[in-house]
Amino acid sequence: MPGGQRKPKLAVWKFTSCDGCQLSLLDLEEHLLAIVGRVEIAYFLEASRATVRGPYDISLVEGSISTPHEAELIKEVRKQSRFLVAIGACATAGGIQALRNFADVRAFVDIVYAHPEYIRTLREARPIADYVTVDFELRGCPISRYQLLELISAYLHGRQPSIPTYSVCAECKRKGVVCVLVSQGVPCLGPVTQAGCNALCPTYRRGCYGCFGPMESPNPLSLGRRFETLGVPPADIIRLYRTFNAFAPAFREGSEHYEQTSSHAHD
Amino acid sequence: MRPDLSAMDTLPPSPGSTVAFEKTALDILIATLRQRGYTVVGPTVRDDAIVYDEIGGVTDLPIGYVDEQEAGTYRLRRWEKDTFFAYTVGPYAWKKFLYPPEERLWEVRRENGTLRFTEAPLPTEQYAFIGVRSCELAAIRIQDRIFTGGPYVDPRYQARRERLFILAVNCTRAGNTCFCASVGSGPQAEGPYDIALTELDEVFIAHVGSVLGGQILAEVPHRPATEEERAAAAERVQATARTMRRALDTTDLRDLLFNHQEHPHWEDVATRCLACTNCTLVCPTCFCFSVEDLTDLQGESAWRVRRWDSCFSQAFTYTAGRPARQSIASRYRQWLTHKLAGWVDQFGVLGCVGCGRCITWCPAQIDITEEVARLREQPPQTERSPS
Structure with missing residues (x-):
């Protein structure tokens, strides 16, 4: 100690x-x-x-x-x-x-x-x-x-802190929150975002804004493709990845990918 | 035909018998269970989905609702019929009651210079599950084997399970992500259940599965089911199997997985897989947990909690300073290989019951039946395995 x-x-x-x-x-x-x-x-x-x-x-x-x-x-x-x-x-x-x-x-x-x-x-x-x-x-x-x-x-007390690095989804599922992405088609950053908020936004039927930053093994491009199938325009996907943790490498990868592929990147 | 409910049997229907009762009389059945001290849990609408939660009577059931499910998509809608059980399975399996997401196992306190350990009291819940589907019964059978089958019995699971009352429901409609028929777990309910219902237009056909089930049914106005009703009930369940669109080809499945560990398709899945843990947490058979020891600030007490864990988390394989399975490809391969191959060696059955939850609730729309089909298509290649 x-x-x-x-x-x-x-x-x-x-x-x-x-x-x-x-x-x-x-x-x-x-x-x-x-x-x-x-x-x-x-x-x-x-x-x-x-x-x-x-x-x-x-x-x-x-x-x-x-x-x-x-x-x-x-x-x-x-x-x-x-x-x-x-x-x-x-x-x-x-x-x-x-x-x-x-x-x-x-x-x-x-x-x-x-x-x-x-x-x-x-x-x-x-x-x-x-x-x-x-x-x-x-x-x-x-x-x-x-x-x-x-x-x-x-x-x-000289012990490991219990601070998980997996996704927000694990908190939603343990808490019994119904997935807003699957049940409502709401773009939610939960699958690429680190847990810790106890799934605050999805609990209130909002998509996760990613304020805890990328989880341990994020796949921002796959989630971006899912947002595309939900009809989210590339400019909005850029905005989703560019909020509180815009410069975190994984979220940056997500937004820069759509900046390169989108003509609306600088609006 | 109109059921004649005036000639009610005086003796409780015996196990193996089949009776009919008015659909609204399900309310009496639920009330009877509540009077007997059961916490009655059943399907109910919450947050745009059908979840299992405590119910007070039939008015809490999703009457007139159906669900539409596809990979990564779930939508609830009303339809023109007043059906009680036309929907299929929702996001949360019954395991959240028998094996809760988080439980305190024991705690220790400093008292007069010594440490006093106290085991968490055994659960006292007495659940009655209303509307357990055949795939979910198969999952309960599997978790029974996992938690109570071997030499090391989980006393917390066992305590809840022993007191459990199960009212099963045979599926009269297949969801788009269902594939129970292909893995032999439905849509006809097999035990253990106390009562199994099949919904017809006017009545429920109830098959008595246990003495207790008969005793509960004795409180509900009923009559023997007619030959035609029994045939109609059987036909509805068979029609469900016939209209099931998805299938998992189980031919040599165990060997397919074990022989395809170096297959390039794992890397293909990894480009889509989010490693978000959703598939494992909605799966009714997945049972992995982690235990953590926590302390209070003063150092006066500490306690151990058990939480649902997932083979998709890094910490799951954290050994000697790093996670053994670093890549998403290696984690997806582990999940599928355990579920469809290792599980067979370990527990004597497939780990998949075909409920389709991992397909519907995958944000990335990954479909277990499709991934297995892709593994079958391409010959295995000798490549470095994902690490």
Whole structure:
């Protein structure tokens, strides 16, 4: 068990992100007292200005690396962290801001900012693992607070976390949800998306949006062909693969395939 | 002809006998089971499909509904007849009751410096299944063998199974993905059941399968079935077999699979297969599970859960630092080879009962009957096996 008698120090870091994932820690309301009884929340600016110096036993890292400053800062976070966990779609795949990776970010900057010369940004928003070694990833937009609790529990007791990497379909089937793709013809990314949300969208009769990113052995082209037989136009298949995890390799493969075959790719 | 229900037998119908009763009287049968303490589970409409769930009476049944199934497609619609059981099987097999998707097996707590282990109490559910089809009975027979047949009996399955009441229904309509007739598991229900119904226009023809089934039927106004009714019931079931469109050719099936392990067709399937696990989880015979040990945050308690697993997941073969079956081709090959070949050696029967669920509920529209046909077409080739 890491830490011995001393409580492990936990830090929460933010890069380019909306803060939703780190708020999942605060959302664990009924477990918060138990958590602070077992870990020292040493650095968590969203919760407290009071900070404790590193090094830290566990770092939860939210957000993508999108600026030159962040590209430097993440190296420092890595140095200060024994066990570094990337949390959420931004940190694990670049997030929704990685949509710019498919376009020219300078053109956006020129349109959006009155003084583009002040903006220092990288051409691509990228996941944490592209810059430093990541020890574990929690997927989702936002992450599942239950998976976060499970990860902290597993870390404290030195066991493997129970965080499956198979598809959302397994969760639908265990839960007794009727498949929306088969029963309604709704395009659903569940078969190529990693479980962890407890099949949230299909439970409410919506197709999966893929916010947990690609599952362990994704076949995005086969699912794309199925969407085609359902009458989904190529431009819409591109949009399905280009949301929260657009830059994750498998979803990128899916969207780029239809970009190459579609004349509507840039609408 | 109108049934005469005035001359009701006083003695319960004995096993092997065949009686007729008004279709609406099924409500009395369900009420009788509920009065006897059964949780009555049967087909009902939920979320655009027919699922098995607790029912209170015939009004919960999908009366007047039929399903239309194709590879990767399921649609429910009403038709002009007030049929009780004209639909075929839905997404969820009965295994979700006898072998639930997730169960806690035991837990351990720290108490006064020692560890106290507690086995999860044995299940106490007493289910009555209404509307079990012949393919599903075949699947229950197979899972009986798996969970209770060998030297290691699963006490949780056994506890639920021993108290189970089964009202079977002979299929009077074949679904487009059905192929039970070709694998010898239907459409005529074979035991074990307590009662088996065949639906005619006016009445149900009930075959008594057990003493208990007769006792339950004794509470329902009934009369002996006429010769014509029995013939009509048999003809409806035979017509179902005749109109079944799909078939799985079982000739030398075991050897076909074992001799085609290097066949290039596995890679062809892999371009379509999503490895999403749907086929295995809807399959009424697939029984694989994983066990996981979990802890609470404080380290005061830990527990072991058993969950449905699938040979399509990577973790299924995680050994010595990596999954043994990395490619989708190797996983699909494993599933089909176990189901249609290894299963025969292991349990003495095919692992497939022809219910067609793996065809209907495959998002990629993969058809087990079609894949086997393709394996038969092409001669085996010596190539490196998928890893």
